[in-house]
Amino acid sequence: MKNLSRLLFAMLLILGYSNADAQDKNNPWQITIGANAVDAYPSGDGAPFSEGIFDKYFDVSDHWNILPSLSTISVSKYIGDGFSFGIAGSLNKIENRGDQEVDDLSYYGADGTIKYSVGEVLDWNTFEPYLGVGGGYTWVDDLGAGTLNGTLGFNLWFTENIGLTVQSAYKHAFEDYLDTHFQHTAGISIKFGGADTDGDGIYDKDDACPDVPGLEAFNGCPDTDGDGIEDSKDSCPDEAGLAEFDGCPDTDSDGIADKDDNCPTVAGLKALAGCPDADGDGVRDSDDKCPNTAGAPANNGCPWPDTDGDGVLDKDDKCPDVVGTVANNGCPEVTEEVQKTLNEYAKTILFDTGRSTIKTQSEAVLKDIIAILNEYSTATFTIEGHTDSTGRASTNQKLSEARANSVKDYLVANGINSSRLSAVGYGKDRPIDSNKTRKGRANNRRVEINLIK
Incomplete structure (x- = not known):
């Protein structure tokens, strides 16, 4: 015992x-x-x-x-x-x-x-x-x-x-x-005696997720949505998805996971974050004001208009309401005929004798000049002053400059943008007729308005 x-x-x-x-x-x-x-x-x-x-x-x-x-x-x-x-x-x-x-x-x-x-x-x-x-x-x-x-x-x-x-x-x-x-x-x-804390039938020592019930196929880790991808590797663990999208769904089957798809229920393009573009102009339909007509992204998906029908789209047309030429960015070009007319008007501008003050009777012709300049709103011009050879050269030079600037100031004061105009005086240096006759000297005393090309 x-x-x-x-x-x-x-x-x-x-x-x-x-x-x-x-x-x-x-x-x-x-x-x-x-x-x-x-x-x-x-x-x-x-x-x-x-x-x-x-x-x-x-x-x-x-x-x-x-x-x-x-x-x-x-x-x-x-x-x-x-x-x-x-x-x-x-x-x-x-x-x-x-x-x-x-x-x-x-x-x-x-x-x-x-x-x-x-x-x-x-x-x-x-x-x-x-x-x-x-x-x-x-x-x-x-x-x-x-x-x-x-x-x-x-x-x-x-x-x-x-x-x-x-x-x-x-x-x-x-x-x-x-x-x-x-x-x-x-x-x-x-x-x-191995422990199974989460009760999933896999001992803790072999369980990669011992505190969460899981599957043997994933060493004890869970697959909440049952899509065959364990939660730790599943970007959408609560929604059944596809392996190619790391476990996330693609409802519209457009190859873009719903989480990255701005239009998850409508098949779309990857470049537009999963949204459709029916007319293929690069603007998604929801933002396209012309969804069935190919247009320009900068114009909300609609084609650019050509209001004046001159072949230059409004977006490139510097004169969208006036028929112009492609070469002049949609604006009308100053022809030789227009240039000639302009200078015929300019030659008739009268000044007080020996001064740069414009006489009041020249206002009518100046209005005609302003109308031409407004018609060609993008063209730039030089206003040139000229004198005859009578008197001192320095005096003639100053007078020609003053008269050119006087015309420029008048035009600017009546709506012509100053950036389109420049003024220069040439004195007696550029005569167009003989200074030996009265008629010739009268022709040499003139103002010209010339297109800057």
Whole structure:
């Protein structure tokens, strides 16, 4: 009864540990059930590295005490970075104590071990060697003592969760009455207890989205809209869409995702952000005032008019209401005949003798000149003043300049843009007739208005 109570005590330690840390959901558990062998050779001074300590290590028949039935059980839990901690309980019957044969002595052990997985470091998934260190308490018959343990073993996994565990532990006793000894174990191991926080059937350790229910196909991550694209890669996770549009829909099938389509229900053009252009003029129908007639974007999709019908569109026509020529940007050109008429009028402008003041009887002819200048509203002109050769040249030069400017000022004052006019005086330098006759001198005293080409 006493021995049975010791085994039960060891098992309670194991079960107590397995429940104490059960809230750590992300660490898997491992339970191993098997048989053990106790080797009490050598039993000399107990020195851990004494001479001959491994001489009889494989002498199974003479030194190993084997209890072939279920005689050991252990539970361990993965801590992280290749480390795990476990507790084991074992029982045996000692018939060979080193080289001595003894009456059947009961053997009970309870041990705790920190193991380090060499296999995890080497990324060996099937064959997993490990090292361990720990301590425990061992009873042989009625005597018990603490031990310091060193462990070497391996797991051989047949599947992801089931495997074979083989290990050998060197147990150094702290009391002389308990032999330092080896304990070898072999058993079947089962890994279990992975957490599934989101309840999607995928353990957290394998779940890329452990807090959100998902699909196995996406490593536990969700596909809310069911379009076959996981939410993290889906630009429209709440609307079923197409892979080519990163999970977004294209309602009008125009090749532009709805989120980028300004007209998502009507097939359109990519250049117009998914909106249609029925007349193909580059203006989307909703902004096109002439949606069925190709026009100009700058004219709201309508064709440019040619109001005066001169072949120059209003947008390029500097005189859109007057028939002109293409060469003169839609404005009428000053012909030689018009130029001649203009100068015939200009020659009749009268001034006070020796002065630049225009006589009032010249107003009629000046109005005719203004009418011609207004008809050719984009043309520019030079007003030239001329004199005969009578008198001093300097006086004639000043008088010609003053009369040219006087005509310019009159024209500007009556609505002609000053930017279209310039004034210059040539004095007596450009006669058109002889200065030896009265008639010739009269012809030389004149004003000309000439087109600047």
